[in-house]
Amino acid sequence: xxxxxxxxxxxxxxxxxxxxxxxxxxxxxxxxxxxxxxxxxxxxxxxxxxxxxxxxxxxxxxxxxxxxxxxxxxxxxxxxxxxxxxxxxxxxxxxxxxxxxxxxxxxxxxxxxxxxxxxxxxxxxxxxxxxxxxxxxxxxxxxxxxxxxxxxxxxxxxxxxxxxxxxxxxxxxxxxxxxxxxxxxxxxxxxxxxxxxxxxxxxxxxxxxxxxxxxxxxxxxxxxxxxxxxxxxxxxxxxxxxxxxxxxxxxxxxxxxxxxxxxxxxxxxxxxxxxxxxxxxxxxxxxxxxxxxxxxxxxxxxxxxxxxxxxxxxxxxxxxxxxxxxxxxxxxxxxxxxxxxxxxxxxxxxxxxx
Amino acid sequence: xxxxxxxxxxxxxxxxxxxxxxxxxxxxxxxxxxxxxxxxxxxxxxxxxxxxxxxxxxxxxxxxxxxxxxxxxxxxxxxxxxxxxxxxxxxxxxxxxxxxxxxxxxxxxxxxxxxxxxxxxxxxxxxxxxxxxxxxxxxxxxxxxxxxxxxxxxxxxxxxxxxxxxxxxxxxxxxxxxxxxxxxxxxxxxxxxxxxxxxxxxxxxxxxxxxxxxxxxxxxxxxxxxxxxxxxxxxxxxxxxxxxxxxxxxxxxxxxxxxxxxxxxxxxxxxxxxxxxxxxxxxxxxxxxxxxxxxxxxxxxxxxxxxxxxxxxxxxxxx
Numbered sequence: 321x322x323x324x325x326x327x328x329x330x331x332x333x334x335x336x337x338x339x340x341x342x343x344x345x346x347x348x349x350x351x352x353x354x355x356x357x358x359x360x361x362x363x364x365x366x367x368x369x370x371x372x373x374x375x376x377x378x379x380x381x382x383x384x385x386x387x388x389x390x391x392x393x394x395x396x397x398x399x400x401x402x403x404x405x406x407x408x409x410x411x412x413x414x415x416x417x418x419x420x421x422x423x424x425x426x427x428x429x430x431x432x433x434x435x436x437x438x439x440x441x442x443x444x445x446x447x448x449x450x451x452x453x454x455x456x457x458x459x460x461x462x463x464x465x466x467x468x469x470x471x472x473x474x475x476x477x478x479x480x481x482x483x484x485x486x487x488x489x490x491x492x493x494x495x496x497x498x499x500x501x502x503x504x505x506x507x508x509x510x511x512x513x514x515x516x517x518x519x520x521x522x523x524x525x526x527x528x529x530x531x532x533x534x535x536x537x538x539x540x541x542x543x544x545x546x547x548x549x550x551x552x553x554x555x556x557x558x559x560x561x562x563x564x565x566x567x568x569x570x571x572x573x574x575x576x577x578x579x580x581x582x583x584x585x586x587x588x589x590x591x592x593x594x595x596x597x598x599x600x601x602x603x604x605x606x607x608x609x610x611x612x613x614x615x616x617x618x619x620x621x622x623x624x625x626x627x628x629x630x631x632x633x634x635x636x637x638x639x640x641x642x643x644x645x646x647x648x649x650x651x652x653x654x655x656x657x658x659x660x661x662x663x664x665x666x667x668x669x670x671x672x673x674x
Numbered sequence: 675x676x677x678x679x680x681x682x683x684x685x686x687x688x689x690x691x692x693x694x695x696x697x698x699x700x701x702x703x704x705x706x707x708x709x710x711x712x713x714x715x716x717x718x719x720x721x722x723x724x725x726x727x728x729x730x731x732x733x734x735x736x737x738x739x740x741x742x743x744x745x746x747x748x749x750x751x752x753x754x755x756x757x758x759x760x761x762x763x764x765x766x767x768x769x770x771x772x773x774x775x776x777x778x779x780x781x782x783x784x785x786x787x788x789x790x791x792x793x794x795x796x797x798x799x800x801x802x803x804x805x806x807x808x809x810x811x812x813x814x815x816x817x818x819x820x821x822x823x824x825x826x827x828x829x830x831x832x833x834x835x836x837x838x839x840x841x842x843x844x845x846x847x848x849x850x851x852x853x854x855x856x857x858x859x860x861x862x863x864x865x866x867x868x869x870x871x872x873x874x875x876x877x878x879x880x881x882x883x884x885x886x887x888x889x890x891x892x893x894x895x896x897x898x899x900x901x902x903x904x905x906x907x908x909x910x911x912x913x914x915x916x917x918x919x920x921x922x923x924x925x926x927x928x929x930x931x932x933x934x935x936x937x938x939x940x941x942x943x944x945x946x947x948x949x950x951x952x953x954x955x956x957x958x959x960x961x962x963x964x965x966x967x968x969x970x971x972x973x974x975x976x977x978x979x980x981x982x983x984x985x986x987x988x989x990x991x992x993x
Contacts (some may be wrong), residue, residue, distance in 0.1 A: 352786060397952070399958050409713075430901075430905075
């Protein structure tokens with residue numbers, strides 16, 4: 321009986337393979353005709369880090385907005401985990417589906433190299449969005465970064481200074497000790513602090529909440545206890561800022577709060593609007609900043625079309641004029657910054673979906 | 675008929691055909707032989723580890739550490755390769771390092787008499803942590819000579835797939851055609867009885883874990899060659915894919931049941947389901963749900979078929 325079974329298995333397997341061979345030839349011809357059809361839409365796919373993150377949904381929204389204008393067939397697929405290799409099967413599938421441009425927020429600076437090279441070999445243009453293949457820039461055509469990293473630190477300091485004209489002590493609540501973005505921004509902030517116009521502001525401490533709501537809360541409470549004269553907190557992390565806001569809200573120590581000392585503690589930093597809305601509405605903080613992930617999508621989609629057509633080369637100094645956006649300029653290594661920082665306040669915070 | 679219903683690989687085989695047909699209908703880019711062959715490289719590491727895992731699970735044990743073993747082995751041999759070890763020796767080193775890490779599990783389970791779940795839960799963390807301690811957050815770039823095994827074609831078949839087929843034959847012969855294989859089943863079915871029948875139970879279990887370790891080491895080599903870099907967090911969570919494949923292939927966690935063919939069919943099934951749904955733009959979260967449903971379905975089907983076969987036997991005995 322087992323022998324009969326084995327022969328049966330082999331036969332069925334053989335039939336399946338033969339059927340596969342037959343169909344594959346047919347499908348190839350289909351694709352060729354499709355590609356040759358006049359007026360065929362450019363196929364662009366965006367692969368975020370993983371599914372279910374509102375920030376990347378906003379990038380997708382940007383793609384959708386622009387795709388309608390420039391006649392692009394846009395799709396998005398996301399892996400179920402943010403692991404280094406989780407995007408590789410998706411890249412291969414999209415190549416097989418015959419997309420023209422792959423835009424991706426890479427989960428690894430180097431594990432995707434081989435898969436992206438495969439895409440390039442098949443004539444697919446690869447754009448990285450929001451994060452780059454640092455040290456492996458040759459494996460993609462261009463990179464769309466959210467904003468000018470050099471401006472992030474000084475902009476937050478400027479925001480704090482504008483709300484605290486009399487000056488005072490302030491502290492920073494960051495993410496982790498070794499988070500490269502955070503440290504880069506903080507270094508920029510410290511450099512700007514040397515400017516005489518900020519002479520009344522004094523940075524007294526930098527603490528780390530590890531992007532964990534619990535630890536961020538504890539660290540913020542410790543700051544309040546340790547520095548009774550504290551007048552400002554900057555938290556340049558989307559997990560840290562709401563935690564500090566909650567602490568100030570509970571303690572009533574924000575400007576106008578029940579237990580505010582000497583005018584209260586001014587809070588600002590970087591975060592996403594949706595999670596900060598209740599604190600802004602209540603007046604715990606006035607303003608905070610972030611870039612526009614939507615604008616990254618818009619710019620990437622526009623670039624996809626222009627680069628595929630050969631009309632734009634991502635060389636340093638090349639200007640990109642997207643209709644309805646300000647002009648953008650490519651920097652070194654094919655990097656382009658998508659948007660200036662956006663300031664969120666009571667008036668505009670309701671307009672954002674992330 | 676009874677034997678056929680009892681074959682553990684029946685459920686994954688039927689499901690594989692169904693999945694293949696659905697995938698082919700779902701997207702016209704699925705049925706492309708060169709694409710399908712190319713995708714096998716993505717599943718070669720899972721397949722190799724699943725072969726070893728079949729031995730461990732048939733013997734009534736479990737190993738949660740192979741993916742961590744893979745990561746640690748990859749980091750160690752990548753460092754050796756950078757230090758100038760010739761490519762052939764790097765491959766040998768991968769198998770040896772992986773084998774030693776597997777042997778640690780084996781020794782603790784077989785001679786230390788500790789439950790395999792506990793031992794390998796510990797080494798799951800230990801090996802991953804070791805890899806991180808060794809390399810930190812940085813990637814180790816491999817020398818070019820070792821890069822791109824998945825691009826090497828043997829009669830149009832990518833090298834990793836050939837490696838899987840070769841080792842599938844080796845493990846199948848070992849499990850299904852040797853006295854050692856019979857011992858593995860005997861231990862899985864009833865370890866006490868096996869020991870009284872003069873089966874060297876400790877040694878057999880030790881070598882099952884060691885074999886899985888060696889295959890994990892070889893997987894590390896395939897992954898390294900495919901990606902060109904080693905990092906401590908590569909293949910994180912892959913142990914679950916491996917265990918899923920073995921169970922989907924009809925093996926029983928209680929031991930004594932499972933075949934190499936079933937495991938291979940299950941790896942192919944997951945690969946086809948993933949690729950088919952991916953090409954049809956099914957979201958990744960739904961893909962996970964489908965794989966979960968398949969596992970439950972296969973387990974129920976296998977149980978149901980067994981019951982059916984025991985009914986036919988009873989009917990025959992009564993009649």
